[in-house]
Amino acid sequence: MSPTQRSLAALREAGWYPWVVEQTIRGKGFVFKRDLFNAFDILAIRGNETLAVQVTTLSNMGARLKKLADNEFVPRCRDAGWILEAHGWRKLKSGWACKIENVS
Secondary structure, X not given: OOHHHHHHHHHHHOOOEEEEOOEEEEEOOEEEEEOEOOOEOEEEEEOOEEEEEEEXXXXXXXXXXXXXXXXXXXXXXXXXXXXXXXXXXXXXOOEEEEEEEEOO
């Protein structure tokens, strides 16, 4: 199970309706991924709330937080009232754990 799949399951369990908004772009001899606003992998709704999530492994969390801090669209998402999070996943002896950073 990928980190994105783990975040989707956790969000559903918390009552969110999540959707993967990361795109895989394939061309002749290349493949790359593009995030919503170059920042988010998942967009979720619950009631009148909107949540945007950047998903990664815990070891890459620092780089993803910098990516969000430097992103020109993140302030606009904040202005729109979105909740913004980064999910960093890691494997423990007892199972998988997620560190959640609220960057709203």
